[in-house]
Amino acid sequence: MDPKKFWASKADSLKKEKKFEDAVKILDKVKKIKKEEKADDFWYRKAVNNYEIGDYSDARASAEKSLEKGTRKYDSFFLMGKILYKLEKYEESLECYNKASEEYGRQHLRNTSKVDQMKNVRKFEEAVKYADKVYQEKELDQEFWYHKGITLIKVRKFSEASSCFKACLETNQNNTKFQYELAKSELFAGNTQNSLDILEKACSMDSNIKEKLRIDKDFESISQEKRFRVITGLLL
Numbered sequence: 001m002d003p004k005k006f007w008a009s010k011a012d013s014l015k016k017e018k019k020f021e022d023a024v025k026i027l028d029k030v031k032k033i034k035k036e037e038k039a040d041d042f043w044y045r046k047a048v049n050n051y052e053i054g055d056y057s058d059a060r061a062s063a064e065k066s067l068e069k070g071t072r073k074y075d076s077f078f079l080m081g082k083i084l085y086k087l088e089k090y091e092e093s094l095e096c097y098n099k100a101s102e103e104y105g106r107q108h109l110r111n112t113s114k115v116d117q118m119k120n121v122r123k124f125e126e127a128v129k130y131a132d133k134v135y136q137e138k139e140l141d142q143e144f145w146y147h148k149g150i151t152l153i154k155v156r157k158f159s160e161a162s163s164c165f166k167a168c169l170e171t172n173q174n175n176t177k178f179q180y181e182l183a184k185s186e187l188f189a190g191n192t193q194n195s196l197d198i199l200e201k202a203c204s205m206d207s208n209i210k211e212k213l214r215i216d217k218d219f220e221s222i223s224q225e226k227r228f229r230v231i232t233g234l235l236l
Contacts, residue, residue, distance in 0.1 A: 152185075
């Protein structure tokens with residue numbers, strides 16, 4: 001479905017419900033999409049919009065065209081990995097994450113080299129711009145490792161998945177989303193006690209995780225263990 005039509009239809013529905021403020025926000029999104037259509041990275045943006053509305057087949061087609069044009073290659077490979085994950089094509093998804101990682105390395109090297117070059121010719125404002133790009137890449141990197149990690153779980157590469165979530169936690173050690181997935185990959189890798197240690201910490205930080213654990217079939221193998229039942233509040 002065309003994202004513009006999707007969001008415009010949603011705005012009409014909100015108007016009928018007299019939710020005018022929400023409708024205006026949605027219409028602003030439609031305007032943004034129209035503006036993006038004129039940009040060089042149109043196909044990437046279209047892929048993002050289709051991904052957001054759950055139209056993964058069209059998102060994949062747009063992401064492929066974005067890669068053909070060679071613009072925003074890291075972002076396009078990363079996005080394609082997420083799209084293929086949603087399409088349950090996990091091996092292909094992992095391949096895209098690996099390609100994204102390679103492109104990230106090249107992109108990071110280019111930007112860090114530019115920082116040094118600009119400093120050497122005393123163009124400090126330009127150096128700051130490239131330094132900002134390097135910083136932004138690090139922010140993207142955390143999310144990248146998370147998505148690669150959940151894909152690795154799907155292809156049963158549990159130790160590698162754990163490494164991804166540990167990389168996430170290096171910069172955000174109290175993120176319970178990362179802790180939760182690390183606990184899962186550790187359990188599947190056979191490290192049950194380590195998994196329980198991580199879950200105990202996560203639950204102490206966010207009590208909502210207890211309810212999630214009670215219904216998550218991925219933890220079914222330890223659901224009757226005393227410590228798991230204590231952690232989830234099923235046993236006092």
